[in-house]
Amino acid sequence: MSGSKWEADPTATLIRRWGKSAHELGETSGDGSCPDIWELSNGDIAVIGHDLTETYHQQLPEGVSIDPGERLVIIPRSTMIAARADIPDA
Numbered sequence: 349m350s351g352s353k354w355e356a357d358p359t360a361t362l363i364r365r366w367g368k369s370a371h372e373l374g375e376t377s378g379d380g381s382c383p384d385i386w387e388l389s390n391g392d393i394a395v396i397g398h399d400l401t402e403t404y405h406q407q408l409p410e411g412v413s414i415d416p417g418e419r420l421v422i423i424p425r426s427t428m429i430a431a432r433a434d435i436p437d438a
Contacts, residue, residue, distance in 0.1 A: 356392065357388075357390050357392065360388040360389045360390040360392060361388065361389045362386040362387075362388060362389075362394060363386070363387055363388065363389050364386065364387045364434070365384060365385070365386055365387075365434075366385040366386065366387060366393075366431035366434035366435060367385060367427060367428075367429075367430030367431030367432070367433075367434060368427075368430045369384065370382055370383050370384060370427065372430075373424070373426050373427060373430060375424050375426060375427060382396050382397065382398075383395075383396055383397040383398070383423040383424060383427050384396040384397075384423075384427070385423070385427060385428070385431045387434075395421050395423060396421070396423075397421040397422050397423035397427075398421065398422050398423075399419050399420070399421060400420055400421070400422050401414055401418075401419045401420045404420050405420075
C-alpha cells in the first residue's frame with residue numbers, strides 16, 4: 349500500500365467465513381449469526397461481534413485510538429482460534 353491511507357471499501361462483499369459459525373461453536377443461542385469473521389472480496393476482513401467502543405474508550409493503552417467511524421468489537425476467543433486455519437500467512 350505504497351503511500352496511500354487505507355480506507356474501507358463499502359463495495360466489497362463477504363465471500364468466505366473464517367473458522368466456524370457461532371452456532372457451531374456454541375457461542376449463541378439464536379440463529380448463529382454472531383459473532384463471526386469474514387473475508388471480503390477485496391481481501392479485507394469483516395468482524396461481527398458486540399460493540400463495546402464506549403466501554404473501552406477510556407481504557408485504551410497509550411498510542412491506541414478509536415477514530416470517528418470506527419468501533420471496537422469484541423468476539424470470543426474460540427471464534428478467533430477456530431479461524432486460525434483459514435487465516436493466510438501473507
